[in-house]
Amino acid sequence: RHCYKCPDGGGEGGGGSEGDVKGGLTDAQRGVLEKCVHALKHAKNDSQTLAALLLISRLCPASELDKPTLRRIFEAVGLNLPARLLVTAVRGDENSGLPPDELLSLGTALLAALSTEPDMASSPQLLTTIPLLLGILANGPVFNQQKREARDLDAALAADCYLVLTVVCALPRGPEQLLSRGAISALCQAVELNQTLSHEKGLTLLGSLLSGRNKDKAWSKHTPELLSLLVRLSKDFCESTDETRLGMCGQLAQFLPPAGVAVESEELKAVVGRLWEILRPMVQAKLTPRHIGSILVLSACLLDLYGWEMAGPPKFCCLLVNRACVEVRMGLEELPGNDLTPEVQHTITGCYRIMEAAIEQACSPGVPQAAAPSQSSIATLSLQQSRNMIIYLKRKFKLTKLLPFLINYTRSHLQGGILEHSLADWMVKMSIGEDRGAWTGREALRYLLPALCHLSAEEVPRKVLLDVDTPALLVDFLSQSWTFLRGKTSVASTRDPSMETACSALLNFTVTEPERVRKDSCFRSLEALLSEALPLLVNKPRLLVLTANCCTLGLMIGRLKEGGESVEAGQRRFLSSALRFLRSALDSSSSPGPAKVSLSWEDSWDDAAELWRLSLQALGGCARAQPSITTLIREEGWLRHMLAMLHQCSALPDQLTQDALQEKRCTL
Known part of the structure; x- marks a missing residue:
């Protein structure tokens, strides 16, 4: 086993650098070395080759040889000898003169050194030995195939086999060479049988094979073996101590299948469910950056498989996204010139995937009502965290410079731009929502809406957005979305957060740019759209937040009308619906006790309360701008109803609500 390995690759002869070996040999040693190299090149049989090699290892330690000399020795030995030794050992040739285990040990040691x-590692001769090495690792040393004489796998022998395979794997086409020679099946079997060093080195090698572009190919070809391995590893993970789990997260992520592979497997689904159960308390714990990074990467991989469905309750999902945002921000705040370590880059990539998954979920067209609480929470966390990240990215990377390009890009899709079929198909495949229809062009803007909602509230980016006519784009988006929503048979049970966000962005423009609202024709189109939509929306309690957005937006536009304008038919229809909608928010049936939020508003009150108060404020502005509206308010009985409620009820749901009603009473 006294075989040579390059000084920088380690080995039994030592690990000195090239600077250490210059002049390290005496003249006598050099003379013997040259004779031995000559003997290696002209050896007539394996015995002479081994004798010369043994003499070199005794007289000239590897630490005293430079790389060119080692290369000469390796070339003189060649790969034929270790290959013959392996084949002879496996066949159990009784005439070899050495026991099979010694032949095997010597052959693998020579291969490891070479x-x-x-140049040797990429040689076709060495590649032909890979199936033999894999067989040894998977089954142990089996001598004489007819007798199937198996023995325990020696640690040194296993280490040499893994060294050869690891070196090959590091070659440019190494992973493909190993995959084509059965590495996945053999290594999975080695782990399953708990063979020597299978967990220490076999899993590491498997992880390398399953990284990058080969992962899809490996999983599609070896699904049963890899799924069985994943089940075993996840079981070990769940049964380990907390400290051990922290170190296993990074490794476990390597063995998860790529998205779309074996998704229908109930066994895989059970594994993912168990992993989430273990990860939830870990995400909530106080951890070092290194540990939280591997946990977030594993979480991102699990989201790729089944989305948010199995992640956990909404509060946990919010926490997960929040921690991802924090890690991204910390990574981006590295001082200029400080390169991010590969681990940090890997963590940030996983965090971006978590944030992306949250935004995809928030922008999905809708979910069944049974899932509405989770959907609402995901939508809320997505908007909040998106705003936080946008604030930071805008400051650090001058995001406003990208706005003209982004707006024009989304407009080209929204207003009839034709997508390449491959892109459209890909986007449909990437959609998380259950309603995965054709890519219509609205989806491009959906992803930008959270940013527009934030940026439209700030002066500098808002001016940029106005220069590229963003309000007209948003109105067009609302119009198309309303047409789509109205045509759906399941409209009563769906919620579209993207329409709500578009209304919020338009509301920002309405509040901050009154002159633009008065002059821009797109706001006249918006008024017509709201006059059509609101009377229908007030009868859809499950779309209450969208209704509140439309009501508030229409009233805020109405307060900007000139004083002499009369109430048009469309505006009258809108105001009548708005008054009926606002009146339905509070229930005074328990008088003389306190008024309550009505049953139809109760589930959405947190999202709609501020809009309701803002609508009351805007209603007063409409009455001041157009005195004839006051007559309509009285005719509708809204004012009488509110006055009666204030008089009869001992209290309102909260002080802000009471203040809003008191103010409107004085105004009207």
């Missing part, structure tokens, strides 16, 4: 030389 593989440290790059």
Whole structure:
């Protein structure tokens, strides 16, 4: 086993650098070395080759040899000898003169030494030995195939086999060479049988094979073996101590299948469910950056498989996204010139995937009502965290410079731009929502809406957005979305957060740019759209937040009308619906006790309360701008109803609500 390995690759002879070996040999040693190299090149049989090699290892330690000399020795030995030794050992040839286990040990040791030389590692001769090495690792040393004489796998022998395979894997086409020679099946079997070093080195090698572009190919070809391995590893993970789990997260992420592979497997679904159960308390714990990074990467991989469905309750989902945002921000705040470590880059990539998954969920067309609470929470966390990240990114990377391009890009899709079929198909495949229809062009703007909602509230980016006519784009989006929503048979049970966000962005423009609202024709189109939509929306309690957005937006536009304008038919229809909608928010049936939020508003009150108060404020502005509206308010009985409620009820749901009603009473 006294075989040579390159100084920088380690080995039994030592690990000195090239600076250490210059002049390290005496003249006598050099003379013997040259004779031995000559003997290696002209050896007539394996015995002479081994004798010369043994003499070199005794007289000239590897630490005293430079790389060119080692390369000469390796080339003189060649790969034929270790290959013959392996084949002879496996066949159990009784005439070999050495026991099979010694032949095997010597052959693998020679291969391990030779593989440290790059030219040798990529040699076809060495590649032909890979199936033999894999067989040894999977089944142990089996001598004489007829007798199937198996023995325990020696640790040194296993280490040499793994060294050769690891060196090959590091070659440009190494992973493909190993995959084509059965590495996945053999290594999975080695782990399953708990063979020597299978967990220490076998899993590491498997992880390398399953990284990058080969992962899809490996999983599609070896699904049963890899799924069985994943079940075993996840079981070990769940049964380990907390400290051990922290170190296993990074490794476990490597063995998860790529999205779309074996998704229908109930076994895989059970594994993902168990992993989430273990990860939830870990995400909530106080951890070092290194540990939280591997946990977030594993969480991102699990989201790729089944989305938010199995992640956990909404509060946990919010926490997960929040921690991802924090890690991204910390990573981006590295001082200029400080390169991010590969681990940090890997963590940030996983965090971006978590944030992306949250935004995809928030922008999905809708979910069944049974899932509405989770959907609402995901939508809320997505908007909040998006705003936080946008604030930071805008400051650090001058995001406003990208706005003209982004707006024009989304407009080209929204207003009839034709997508390439491949892109459209890809986007449909990437959609998380259950309603995965054709890519219509609205989806491009959906992803930008959270940013527009924030940026439209700030002066500098808002001016940029106005220059590229963003309000007209948003009105067009609302119009198309309303047409789509109205045509759906399941309209009563769906909620579209993107329409709500578009209304919020338009509301920002309405509040901050009154002159633009008065002059821009797109706001006249918006008024017509709201006059059509609101009378229908007030009868859809499950779309209450969207209704509140439309009501508030229409009233805020109405307060900007000139004083002499009369109430048009469309505006009258809108105001009548708005008054009926606002009146339905509070229930005074328990008088003389306190008024309550009505049953139809109760589930959405947190999202709609501020809009309701803002609508009351805007209603007063409409009455001041157009005195004839006051007559309409009285005719509708809204004012009488509110006055009676204030008089009869001992209290309102909260002080802000009471203040809003008191103010409107004085105004009207």
